[in-house]
Amino acid sequence: MDFKPITKKNVSLEGQDSSQGLLIVQSANECIQKAKNQPIPLKLCGNFWFEGEVCILFADTNVGKSIFAVQVADNISKGKNKGVFKTETQPQKVLYFDFELSIKQFEKRYSIEWENHYLWDNNFLRVEINSNYSDFTVFETQLFAEIEIQIIKTQSKILIVDNISFLSMESNESSKSALPLMKYLTKLKNQFKLSLLVLAHTPKRLNPSNPMTINDLSGSRQIANFADSVFCIGKSSQGASIRYIKQLKARSCAMTDEVWTCELSKPYNFLGFEFISNDYEQKHLKPKKEAEEEMKSIIVSMKAENPEVSMSKIADELGVHKMKVKRMIDKYSL
Known part of the structure; x- marks a missing residue:
């Protein structure tokens, strides 16, 4: 990406208090000195x-x-x-x-x-x-x-x-x-x-x-x-x-x-x-085989309750791949 300066000519930062600008520039040592005066988070x-x-x-x-x-x-x-x-x-x-x-x-x-x-x-x-x-x-x-x-x-x-x-x-x-x-x-x-x-x-x-x-x-x-x-x-x-x-x-x-x-x-x-x-x-965590059975039951039930629902929508809701949903529906749906 070609970055170009965006500061307008009529914007002057000369003499501006650093605490009033968007950015604060200080040395790492200054940072540490300021941090020393702040309480340790509890x-x-x-x-x-x-x-x-x-x-x-x-x-x-x-x-x-x-x-x-x-x-x-x-x-x-x-x-x-x-x-x-x-x-x-x-x-x-x-x-x-x-x-x-x-x-x-x-x-x-x-x-x-x-x-x-x-x-x-x-x-x-x-x-x-x-x-x-x-x-x-x-x-x-x-x-x-x-x-x-x-x-x-x-x-x-x-x-x-x-x-x-x-x-x-x-x-x-x-x-x-x-x-x-x-x-x-x-x-x-x-x-x-x-x-x-x-x-x-x-x-x-x-x-x-x-x-x-x-x-x-x-x-x-x-x-x-x-x-x-x-x-x-x-x-x-x-x-x-x-x-x-x-x-x-x-x-x-x-x-x-x-x-x-x-x-x-x-x-x-x-x-x-x-x-x-x-x-x-x-x-x-549930064993993968047990989780697979549970997932199969959920997918088949979702399709049976709403035949119009798309495989993509089921996949998005369950956080699985669309092809996994298709395989489950093709194999287990009545």
């Missing part, structure tokens, strides 16, 4: 999320990412400093934007059949969409404006967004649509000195015999590029309530090949993740 959720980061957590539907995020918010609001998901910070306010559950659904998860409710710290501030709001022509503009108002009003430095799809009227499954949203979140982080945990989903069903990767995240390239850290939750083949948590990107700590095995449980009035042990993802 853990907000073990090694998965640190202060000052935009962190992405993703999982398939009904795996438990919202449950985990609420547990993280509870830990931070109370300053719980024990366990693998501990925070190193003092108790502080958390703005939890819950765009998924109604207040009654939220109540059910954190009570015993609507009684004996879990006691939250007042630092836990839950935010939801006003059901009476109707002007969706300016929804995004209004949403971003009110998010910034609440940041200023509450003085919260911790934001959890459940989930990213509610921040944009456009689909976030493409890199193109995810880019401006991630730029906005980064700007928000820098402007208000925030730490953000943003929940996302997988756009297709995962092959249960394949390891989870960043490619399973909607809008994966742009979202991952702008995120400081990324981790995911997978469903384990070891049991219906067993999950594993896998770190996929980190800038504030060393990466590991291990995953964190947990059990999704509700011993009393709090539905959450209980850590079991560290092991390897391969132990949680």
